[in-house]
Amino acid sequence: MAGSARRPQGVVTRGTTNPNRLRRVDNWIVDACGDALRTAEDPLVVDLGYGATPVTAVELRARLAAAVRADVRVVGLEIDPVRVAAAQPAADPPWLAFARGGFELAGLRPALVRAFNVLRQYDEGEVAGAWATMTGALAPGGRLVEGTCDELGRLGAWVLLDADGPRSLTLAAKLATLEGPAQFAERLPKALIHRNVPGEPVHALLTALGAAWRSAAPFAPYGPRQRWLRTVTAVREAGWPVLDRPADWRHGRLTLPWDAVAPR
Ligand SMILES: C[S@@+](CC[C@H](N)C(=O)[O-])C[C@H]1O[C@@H](n2cnc3c(N)ncnc32)[C@H](O)[C@@H]1O
Numbered sequence: 369m370a371g372s373a374r375r376p377q378g379v380v381t382r383g384t385t386n387p388n389r390l391r392r393v394d395n396w397i398v399d400a401c402g403d404a405l406r407t408a409e410d411p412l413v414v415d416l417g418y419g420a421t422p423v424t425a426v427e428l429r430a431r432l433a434a435a436v437r438a439d440v441r442v443v444g445l446e447i448d449p450v451r452v453a454a455a456q457p458a459a460d461p462p463w464l465a466f467a468r469g470g471f472e473l474a475g476l477r478p479a480l481v482r483a484f485n486v487l488r489q490y491d492e493g494e495v496a497g498a499w500a501t502m503t504g505a506l507a508p509g510g511r512l513v514e515g516t517c518d519e520l521g522r523l524g525a526w527v528l529l530d531a532d533g534p535r536s537l538t539l540a541a542k543l544a545t546l547e548g549p550a551q552f553a554e555r556l557p558k559a560l561i562h563r564n565v566p567g568e569p570v571h572a573l574l575t576a577l578g579a580a581w582r583s584a585a586p587f588a589p590y591g592p593r594q595r596w597l598r599t600v601t602a603v604r605e606a607g608w609p610v611l612d613r614p615a616d617w618r619h620g621r622l623t624l625p626w627d628a629v630a631p632r
Pocket of ligand 1: 377378379380381382383384385386389390416417418419420424445446447448451469470471483484485486
């Protein structure tokens with residue numbers, strides 16, 4: 369149960385957060401994980417590392433309740449007890465609660481975990497262990513969404529994992545402000561951010577996206593959405609195993625199987 373005597377696993381890091389910062393990943397969670405949450409025996413969701421204010425946990429509960437199921441319960445877990453205390457006025461039991469916890473998830477068995485902008489401040493070598501600890505605590509069939517975004521949430525990237533490990537990588541951008549796919553480099557999840565170097569698959573992906581984006585420049589007058597659609601179509605035609613559909617691309621997203629981008 370939340371608040372168990374076990375020592376929370378992890379360390380306190382910077383608490384930067386912002387209203388609406390995580391809407392892009394939340395919308396993707398609704399689309400990609402909504403069915404799993406709808407059929408989950410216990411619709412419990414953990415927001416791990418919500419930061420200095422609980423605003424993104426409040427938003428996650430509201431979005432999932434509106435779009436997936438009204439009885440979803442969100443528990444925001446923070447390793448910093450000061451932030452746990454500060455979040456209590458936003459609690460709305462039993463739908464939204466805040467407790468102290470780390471990668472072990474405080475003894476909870478959630479159907480879904482969102483851990484955003486948490487691992488970014490850890491060493492790359494700590495990622496595999498953190499992933500294993502979190503996925504090991506999931507309910508059967510549960511999922512973990514772990515990723516990174518910029519401060520306003522215009523640019524993000526995340527990994528979907530289940531008990532068997534990482535399944536996919538998603539890149540997502542607000543297309544109106546996207547200058548080019550190279551911008552994703554600084555927002556890659558911790559497992560990939562140091563792998564954007566020649567010889568690594570994620571470097572090849574960003575290089576292919578950059579070339580396709582430049583070739584799609586004639587589409588720019590039709591708007592960034594048309595240019596992005598053309599870009600994704602081109603990398604798919606070049607052999608990248610794109611998982612999602614044009615409807616997703618229109619939202620500025622691109623999802624690939626983890627195997628296609630995993631570090632060598
Ligand atoms: C940059 S904030 C992210 C806030 C919010 N998730 C967002 O994306 O806007 C990172 C937070 O994660 C917390 N944190 C770091 N490691 C953690 C762990 N192992 N378990 C729980 N919280 C952790 C930090 O204390 C910090 O408040």
